[in-house]
Amino acid sequence: MKRCATAILLALVFAGCGSSATESAERPALARAAAPPVPILLYHHIADPPPGERNASLWTTRARFSQxxxxxxxxxxxxxxxxRVWRAWHGxxxxPSKPVVxxxxxxxxxxxxxARPALARRGxxxxxNLQLNHLNIPGGLSRAAIGRFVDAGWEVDDHSATHPDLTKISGAQLRAEITGSRATFRAQLGIDPKYFCYPYGKVNARxxxxxxxxxxxxxxxxxxxxATVAxxxxxxxxxxxxxxxxxAGLVRLASRG
Structure with missing residues (x-):
């Protein structure tokens, strides 16, 4: 009788463990399935474009940015x-209900x-997305500035070493611009970037x-x-x-894609 009771108790324990393990495995999958689409906004300059600027469309004025x-x-x-989006997608x-990157x-x-102080005022x-050859040049960012971003809780990601069209360079150059730039981030800035941003958005299978x-x-x-988890x-x-x-147009784009 005692052996029978013990067997029943063990069966219940193992059944509970199996149920818990199943629930644990399902939880991240359910979280990903419920994850909302996330708009990732892309800005370049926050200033008035200089006269004759060919890419003036990529310049957003300070007032417009604040608005x-x-x-x-x-x-x-x-x-x-x-x-934070990546971690939410993976359990x-x-x-928040309406995230935006x-x-x-x-x-x-x-x-x-x-940009950094404007976002800080809103918490x-x-x-x-840092292009390494923009460090310590006129109009670029200093190492001290990178420290201010990090201290403010920003994410600093890899945007290559020299911003070439990665689809048109040799294998050795490609490694230098991707693997090499990540190594430089670690060695010179103490940052280990986990995400990459393609220069000009140019990308192929290689x-x-x-x-x-x-x-x-x-x-x-x-x-x-x-962006979605799928x-x-x-x-x-x-x-x-x-x-x-x-x-208003930006709100529509962020809301509908």
Missing amino acids: QLTALQRAGFHAVTLD GPKL ISFDDGFAEQDAI WRGVL VRAAVRAAGFKAATTILPGR DDPMMLPRIIVRRSTTP
Whole structure:
């Protein structure tokens, strides 16, 4: 009788463990299935374009930028980093109801002087996609500025060493721009970037494979749309914010893709 009771008790214990293990395995999958699409905004310059600037559409004025942030905030958006999105997609803490990633490419001085304080006033963090050869040059960012981003809780990601079209360079150059730049981030800045941003958004199968081989978790493109957990992590879309993008227009893009 005692042996029978013991067997029943053990069966119940193991059944409970099996149920718990199943629930634990299902929980991340359920979290990913419920994850909302996330708009990843792409900014470049936060300033007035100089006369004759060929890429003036990529310059957002300081006033317009502030209006856009206010519009996003009033619409209920909350800025998060790409790493927070990735962790939520893989069983980590849930995202806020209307997450948005606000990313800045290349590494321009006004991203430190204007964008970082503007997000800080709202309690928000951004993502800096740093092009290494923009360090310590006129109009670029200093190492001290990178420290200010890190101290403010920003994510600093890898945007290559010299910003070439990665689809048109040799294998050795490709490794230098991806694996080599990640090593330089670690050695010179004390940052280990987990995400990559393709220069000009140019990418093909060879480039994707090189980024994956370098150990990056995901990479961002300039393909339009909102990012979802179902996307190829090496091909996450972004929404380019242009000079003509109104605050209301940006809210619509962030809401609908």
